[in-house]
Amino acid sequence: MSILAGIDCGTNSIRLLIAQQQEDGTLKDLVREMKVVRLGQDVDKTGRLAPEALERTFAAVEEYAQKIREYDVQKALFVATSASRDAENAADFVSGVKARLGIEPAVISGDQEAQFSFSGALSGVGSSLTGPLLVVDIGGGSTEFVRGTETAQSAISTDMGCVRVTERFLKDGRVEEAKEFINGLLDEADQVVDFSSINTLVGLAGSVTTITAYALGLEKYDPQRIDGTQLSPQDVIKACEGLRQASEEAKAQMGFMHPGRRDVIAAGALIWQLIVERLLAAREEAGQELNPVVTSEHDILDGITLAAAQLGQTPQ
Template identity: 30%
Template sequence: MFDFALPSSPALAAIDLGSNSFRLEVGQVLPDGYRKLHCRKEMVSLGAGLDAGGRLSGEAIERGLRCVRKFAADLAVLSPDRVRVVATQTLREARNRDEFLRHAEALLGLPVELISGHEEGRLIFAGVSFLHPSPRRRLVIDIGGRSTEMIVGQHRTARAISSFPIGSGSLSQQHFPQGRITAEGFRAAQHAAAAVLSPALDGFAAVHWDEAMASSGTAGTVSAVLRRNGITDGTLTPAALRWLIERCIAAGHVEQLDLPGLKEKRRPVLPGGLAILYTLLARCGIAELQSAKAALRQGVIVDLHERAMPAAARAPRRQPALIPA
């Protein structure tokens, strides 16, 4: 399958039990870059299974556990040196999360760590800053299924972190019911996003950073659509987001969204994610937002690696590269 013995660096695994997707990645942090050895991603849509009382449905729990079983089988074959399993916003919210966590831990034979929004932001910044090194002050945005993390930092240090309980999945469910897309729905979604985000956005205004990046599925999907349709080179701009919002409204329903670069499984959460992105670009004065090739899972792997290193050796000596497996 994979020869982990070739580069003399441990194989490290991260499992991210997110609100939209569950992800497993095995990678190595090398002197000259990051090597991805294995990955598996499934759109579990765990957050869509939360009812009004904050309980996960039995169907959502079973969807999640089916995926966890696959991860356990992968780990049994790959035998990475160290593994960290993290769970995020949906399981932070779910009143019956212990039921899911108990079964997941039994399947994996590993503890599942329910991380805070602050820790999630720290790990996201760790992954982005390692794979996209820069001396400039940087804003990083990560829009998940039920939460949005914003981080400002420089070099490898996060200096301000906020986590907001709003995401692409939750906003899509609330303002684009049954997948219907309307201009009124976008206006309502943007107002709802602003109500949650605005009270803490002063610390993320343009005066605090020199460049902006976005990680995770929403930004990657929007970037791919803009690039494939020749709107931008993949850069997210206010004008480009308006173009995509107009295309969504013209389609009228998520099932009618047929755009190059848009995967079928991402359609249901695209409108909510777009509403959050557009709100943030407008409120934070972001003229250009670049899509990062790193997110929470890479941050977990980088963090595992650096925790095992002497403090003096933790900073990379040269710009790392993403090395093909």
């Protein structure tokens, strides 16, 4: 059985999964780690990856490279997403990763990102859910929407994420402008994935899992409690409102929240709230109900690691 590794380098965090591929194709986790490096710091404003952001990211890559060697990983796939797609100096990032890890990162398209998110989500919770599903992955710089059942059928990547919305709007308290921006992108997403047709909404990534931890009243982050959680749309909206209104002092006391997420969780909560509200309204207009909203701890990182068997490189 192969030992595979996937690395997901996004706008806010870089994550590593080392897993053993089982005979049935599923993954057994050996290592799962996350570091908040904020690679996308000011990219929306400058169009470039900041030197200090690259330094933080390369330090994390060096640590991950050591673990990949320790576990004798046969194939690894390193995927870079929104920030490195947007940056003029993405080549500096690519060469720096290759020098430290021995493999070249794949700077993927938004559509590819969406496909990995869908396959990763379904690897954990998909078999028991009523389709059509809409898998939503809220990242730092972009949010992916993927509609499908057993496989992805339509997808769109939109340029909204918790870091981008924070830097562009919420740092200056421009909440109404942020809502207008998000709703405009939701109009575009609706044209592709048809919100009114969705039975079950599945949310992925750090903003959604943090909101779910808040809704569950957790004292510390517990992925086993969070994974597969089903909440009514109204409870999700209530949790989003609570986190959006929370003071910095209150957020610092929330044991489930990663310190690197405190300054961007209000934007993540705003994005998730508006998505849930739009789907709820679309279903009601169609005379249908929206099933409970599902949170998955399995996401694009799992999809990347699954794909490493075919697309991965051998680490040097």
